[in-house]
Amino acid sequence: MPYDFRSVWLQELTWEDVDAYLKESNIIICPVGSTEQHGPAGPLGLDSLVAIALAEDVAKATKVLCAPPLWFGDSSHHLGFPGTISLRTETLIAVIKDMSRSLAKHGFRKILFINGHKGANLPALISATKNLREYEMPEVFFAVIDPMKIAKKVANETKEALEHHSGELEISECWYKFPHLIKADRLTTEQVSFAETFSPWFHEDLFSTTHEVIDTPWTSAEERSFAATGSFSPSIKASPEKGKKYHNYMVDQIVAFIEWLRSYRGPIAKGS
Numbered sequence: 401m402p403y404d405f406r407s408v409w410l411q412e413l414t415w416e417d418v419d420a421y422l423k424e425s426n427i428i429i430c431p432v433g434s435t436e437q438h439g440p441a442g443p444l445g446l447d448s449l450v451a452i453a454l455a456e457d458v459a460k461a462t463k464v465l466c467a468p469p470l471w472f473g474d475s476s477h478h479l480g481f482p483g484t485i486s487l488r489t490e491t492l493i494a495v496i497k498d499m500s501r502s503l504a505k506h507g508f509r510k511i512l513f514i515n516g517h518k519g520a521n522l523p524a525l526i527s528a529t530k531n532l533r534e535y536e537m538p539e540v541f542f543a544v545i546d547p548m549k550i551a552k553k554v555a556n557e558t559k560e561a562l563e564h565h566s567g568e569l570e571i572s573e574c575w576y577k578f579p580h581l582i583k584a585d586r587l588t589t590e591q592v593s594f595a596e597t598f599s600p601w602f603h604e605d606l607f608s609t610t611h612e613v614i615d616t617p618w619t620s621a622e623e624r625s626f627a628a629t630g631s632f633s634p635s636i637k638a639s640p641e642k643g644k645k646y647h648n649y650m651v652d653q654i655v656a657f658i659e660w661l662r663s664y665r666g667p668i669a670k671g672s
């Protein structure tokens with residue numbers, strides 16, 4: 401009997417439900433976030449919450465299953481603020497690899513990570529999936545989906561400030577999906593002066609299509625001193641309406657990707 405989709409979340413199903421799903425599809429979405437400070441207005445789980453919301457909305461639209469969310473990411477630079485829980489980069493790589501090995505063992509062949517934590521989780525996600533493909537499981541297709549790369553258009557049409565950690569867009573998205581978790585009276589106006597603190601090549605706007613970037617990692621102690629509230633860029637212009645536009649654009653992008661992926665057989669099979 402085919403799986404009835406009473407839930408898109410693996411952790412809410414029985415093994416027989418998953419077995420039934422695998423007879424029809426080999427795609428799974430894995431949301432990955434973080435538990436880290438998000439300024440005075442945003443909850444510590446913001447990156448995980450938005451990854452979960454994206455995964456759930458996409459999964460419902462495409463009838464695909466989601467793995468349980470990973471609530472921890474690579475957040476060492478935020479450890480100066482209470483509540484932040486970080487995995488070291490190598491731990492995150494190990495977790496991503498073990499999750500993938502388990503899923504692949506049962507027949508999942510298209511594993512899509514939706515990352516809510518932007519640049520800080522990407523080195524681990526790319527490294528883990530690239531190495532798994534080369535050395536262990538070339539037959540498994542991986543995708544790493546990140547707002548920084550699929551939302552440039554909508555971000556630049558929507559936001560009114562530079563977007564960085566705990567900025568206007570990510571606060572807006574959380575506000576749209578989880579309104580009770582945003583402290584609207586604690587939105588921020590400060591903009592960290594990245595050029596002074598780091599260099600004119602700092603990645604000052606995560607959605608810029610023109611600013612040239614040289615990465616200069618910082619420590620949690622440095623962050624505590626250059627970002628008094630934890631927020632790197634202003635969130636004062638955040639709104640649920642902006643969040644809705646930003647979120648739905650990303651959902652559309654990922655849904656289109658999955659529809660395309662259903663018939664994709666890989667670069668080798670394609671030519672044969």
Ligand SMILES: [Zn+2]
Nearest residue numbers: 446447566570
């Ligand atoms: Zn964030």
